[in-house]
Amino acid sequence: MDHRDTTPSLLPPNVAGWFRSRGWAPHAHQLAMVQAAAEGVSALLIAPTGGGKTLAGFLPSLIELSERPREGLHTLYISPLKALAVDIQRNLEHPVAEMRLPIRTETRTGDTPEAKRRRQRAHPPQILMTTPESLALLLSYADAGSIFGTLRCVIVDELHALAGTKRGDLLALGLARLARLAPAARRVGLSATVAEPDQLVAWLSRTGTTDGGDVRLVQGRAGADPVIDILTTRERLPWAGHMALHALKEVYARIREHRTTLLFVNTRAQAELVFQALWRINDENLPIALHHGSLAVEQRRKVEAAMARGDLRAVVATSSLDLGIDWAAVDLVVQIGAPKGASRLVQRIGRANHRMDEPSRALLVPANRFEVLECRAALDAVRAHTLDGERPRPGGLDVLAQHILGMACAAPFLPDELYDEIVCAAPYAGLSRDEFDDVLDFVATGGYALGSYERFHRLKTREDGRMAAAGPMVARQYRLNVGTIVQEAMLRVRLNRGPVLGEVEEYFIQGLTPGDSFVFAGQLLKFLGVREMEAMVAKGGEGDPQVPAYAGGRLPLSTHLAERVRAILHDPDTWPGLPEDVQEWLRLQRWRSVLPPTDGLLVETFPRNGKRFLVVYAFEGRNAHQTLGMLLTRRMERMGAAPLGFVATDYVLAVWSLRTPSDLDALFDRDMLGDDLEAWMDESSMLRRTFRNVAIIAGVIDRRHPGQEKTGRQVTFSSDLIYDVLRKHDPGHILLRATRADAAGGLTDIRRLSDFLARIEGRILHKDLDRISPLAVPVILEIGREQVYGSATDELLEQATAELVAEAMPELVPRGDGQGRLL
Template sequence: MSPTIPAVSALPDRFAAWFAGRGWQPHAHQLTLLAADRAGRSALLVAPTGGGKTLAGFLPSLIALAEAPADHLHTLYVSPLKALAVDIHRNLETPITELGLSITAETRTGDTPQSKRQRQRKKPPQILLTTPESLALLLSYADAPSIFRRLERVVIDELHALAETKRGDLLALGLARLQRLAPACRRVGLSATVADEKALAAWISPTASGEDGSVTLVRGRAGAAPEIRILASRAYVPWAGHMALHSIEEVYEAIKGAKTALVFVNTRAQAELIFQALWRINDDNLAIALHHGSLAPEQRRKVEAAMARGNLRAVVATSSLDLGVDWAAVDLVLQIGAPKGAARLVQRIGRANHRLDEPSRAILVPANRFELLECRAALEAVEDGELDGERPKPGGLDVLAQHVLGMACQAPFAPDEFFAEVRRAYPYRNLPRQDFDEVVNFVATGGYALGSYERWRRLAQDEDGHWKIASPVMVRRYRMNVGTIVQQPMMRVQMRNGRRLGEVEEYFIQGLVPGDSFVFAGQLLRFEGIREMAAICSPGGEGVPKIPAYEGGRLPLTTQLARRVRGLLAEPGRWRSFPPPVVEWLEMQRRRSILPDREGLLVETFPRGSKEFLVAYCFEGRNAHQTLGMLLTRRMERAGLKPLGFVATDYVIAVWSLKPARHIPALFDQDMLGDDLEAWMDESSMLKRSFRNVAVIAGLIERRHPGETKTGKQVTFNSDLIYDVLRKHEPHHILLRATRADAAAGLTDVARLAEMLARIKGRITHRHLRRVSPLAVPVLLEIGKESVYGGAIDGLMDEAATALIAEATAEETAPELPL
């Protein structure tokens, strides 16, 4: 990062007049970014929503093109969402038109017609708005050097949302190639929520360093503090449940009191349920819409257009609308369910009221008592300005494999030069040469175990040692499968008249029989059967409808927020703002047992029925808890405790067995992450699921062939076969290594679990109780609920809770049993 920020540049008269005509004054960060561009530096702009961040990103391009019109691609804008690229393009047309500029700006995404995409390659616009996947495709064409050789600027919006993902890895590799094609190109990263500015500045750096003065850090001034409140009934807060349907009438009243509201939820299943619940009580006929990633693109675009026109009172949405899509009419954000992270909450709150001088309004709606604690922790984190984020991870080897193939489609490459280029991408800055060579060898031959199969020989070497594409068929296969977004096997949902509603996961449809009803796209549907890989439906239906539950839909609880929740529990003086039922719950826990502290681990054991229960209050997120549950039950099995099962939430894990656990510290010893972890990962189906995604991204398994599309079953079957072959014959294959890295960072969250086990060593408190404690009730209510669909979950929990709560809240004089 540069040690000094360049002097502020003044706006040219033409642009100053345009600002004045709109009653605006340019923000200091807009002028500073202009100065950085004129000094030839890349820049990272960190500014709150409503501060003109996007205009700041484009202003240097508009001014440069106004002063010196170009007949080539001047500026490339990269967005994490197609909808955002379209929205920004619409907003960009305003200054272009009002200033009378002869500037062409166009979008290029997966939705762009083929004829337009071909024309853009021959005659590119001066400003092109695109996505990481479309950029990767453009770079794979033989004419990429002529398209990009005079590129001057790349603007990356919502950089924080890309940098920590495999899409970010693909983009970073694409930026490294762009820098080679256009060495003088500057980069600009735009972000509203940044936890680690130094790391993000290094990510944006053309040298993958940021320490050489090539990147200017520009901070926008903070806007008005948001107004956030928690919607929690003073009389009733559920002990468990995830849908928050108990608050739906209050949510509806909040929508009625707003001009336009965005109702954010954490999963697509919850989006469907909340939307249905709102419509059932929508006596005022408010215009309420639904938006999530599984709906048909045309339906999503209709909702976005209606919002832009100001025709809707509310939209129920998932993370599909988290980023950047700015609608001035939105004056209220409701977050249904706990936000799982302070940065995510700030991002969502930023969708309301795009003015720096006026506060954004937000309401948090917890679904249960633990979520109320999390909402309070998130609110305090926002007030303290603490944002959470993931540590930078090494770039994925599967993504590198895809990039290697794409660049070979463009032109033959020399390994030494290409390796140096790849190392200028921040996620791959420390990539060992051996790993690079193994990836290239895999792309060329499939590796030792697969090398005898012609279909995986995708590269060939020429007499100069350059790698080139093996055949034109490989080029077509690459272009049909580019990208790092790997969905679970999906199936179209289609009405009998042919109208397409969207897609749901294949396994959900396989569980239906004709006549079953389910809720999708905000409608009650009757399943008629499957025809040509589509689920055919008709309106209506009878019986309790099922709700599609999407794998991987739950957001992880961040480490920083988990730490704050533990702090809340440990300080009773901070409970004053909680509803009385929650305060009573926590006070009762203090009397019956104890409360978890900040750094240690509370473990409770108690008998119930014919089983013995162990409940551990870890607060490390569902993924880490799932791994811990697997390892604990293995260890308990060896100890002869006869474990029967476990259940994990973001906050707590419960294990039940036939015999009571005694030596608790030994069960939680750090050595469980050694042989036990290795054995479990090798045996579990989890690695097979991870391998499927890695194999698809790396191009080993294609989702689409020229002329055909594979079903989810075919992809899974093929990947399982290859996984077994590689494990047996080439256990150190580059894709198996990538699979383990993915599983450790995501599904198992091994690093977080390891940190917890190290933190609690010598700090484990064990309470052996006569019966279930108040704090353990929520996790016990989770047992067996996975087989229940949708809103029925919360109702079933209410029924199950009555006896359990009575048991937990009954007073007794001797809280502990002798060990």
């Protein structure tokens, strides 16, 4: 609810005077948050960027501390990003100083010096900014009760970005413990606009349910609608590819026209390539910077500071700048490549302008023809004010195991009391007592298969029935390894006898030989070799450089946008406004074959180069398509179709074989998610990789020991040994259950695949063609194409495009650029 009738009389004179001195008037939602606090009610504020959400969250605390000054921790602010915590602390210092409030504000993150951390535990500031990991660490100390006993408010910023993630699971468990240590503390959630606000209300509630009645929903007034354009390039629009390098001259022209431009891309590899390409055409030497999560923290902070000063004309960034940090100087946001989700696009657009009463400006730059449709779908979704919404998933059992161990490090506990506390956290509201007992037994003994190993005995039961950490070394290891962020094994990249530039994944470096060149941190580098945990490099290099591709880098296409893409494809009345070559592509598809239906599935089959191709227009995202491809090839093998391989994009799946399956209804039967799925998951290396992450989070495998850190090879070797032991001797072990749940929800997207198979049952439209169709050209171009390095590969891709277009559409006269015109 939005308390629009609330008056500024809620503000004490010094706070009201501060607003007047700034020429501001408080927003209705800011006053509503003050009213909720006055009534002692927790609140969830949902408001667009630029609406003063952060100030609304802190305002009640500033008022209370102004009227009743006191020592001890009063307000705990939790952010998903260390940089955001630092930024908020810096911004909060201004009103605190200008109102002359007796308040200390500090940050505590992984970058905080040890001496400062010790002092904060003994003498906490009134307002502390931290992260979910640092909160978990603080809660594991024996003095957690004295640290948090004075707490009166917990603010969770960017709640939509945490809920539904393992970091959010860990934080929800931490809040449940804070409710016991500080029962008088209110909870405040700050979120961008979301599709299902009730889910966030439940997450914030002390009951973990939507009907708890202890959280007031405050809706901020909608800001001005953004002005969004889709770039209609003068250059050739590619049929395939994801980098959008063809359009960067036109993007550069937009950068020149604006004061500061924020360019978002979807992967770190794309960020490096786009940054390099922009510098090659930057004839005016405009200050353009690069920002992504693998760069050295010093480099990222340098870029952030330059942005804050207004020194940069453009920054190429990944999701590392999706959240929170706002620069009023940004007057254009450019999304390079399709956004993959309407909510993500709204979040990114919100980084521009940062004023509710003025529209943000954004430019979408599709990288290929299907991405034109996705960009149009995203634009329509934003204009219709509809967002992506996914069903909440149960909390991770590996995260629960970590939390139980952390609570044992803090103080002995009774299992009954701890269980009652944990089910008050929304992700674990449905946790059964049996499942809790299984996790508890695993933390205590390692479970049946691991119980004979002393190192897995981490809890001991005392005579009074309470369980405690088995010894000081258990607590020490927990605190060294706390957290749920598990990266692939990384190596620092150090300029020879110079600074560290950032980190790349170990497997990428293992594929290089000394003398190879690669692009990183916006520079062309020559690989010299590996020394300890560092990749040594020099500036320069020869030949076509490689670009590090990071695991999990690609974002999945949202269900909401997939539905809108299918609707655009199916309805020619929506085509006006699309580029003419895209309209021509769709018209030829309708003439040569048929357009994909909105409520069923189009499957095309055709011969090519002595093989039979089966093309599935599913539009369910790359992860679901990868899983579907694996399952279809297993089933086709049994049908005698002799499958040879498959390729998946966000939109389409293509399988090639020696023969076409005769019964498509049987091929796509939902029972593939039974034995076929089980057999494939047991055989695949994916489960091993997933198990490794689960084992690290659950504390079975330590990433760090005092004074040393394991290499990626050591961690993988340890996890593989444990995985094999459990599969053989204890297949129902809690770690294997957690691994399967993770695999089903993430890499394989089983729930989405299940919904897809149910939706298409009895609705498969099969077109058996004599040649490739126009709509199939982009996915066939992806076959064997992992990365694009250098201009020679681009030329080969253009040749392949021209050949496929001529094959699919002989009615076109080739123009030598892979496009053509109708006869």
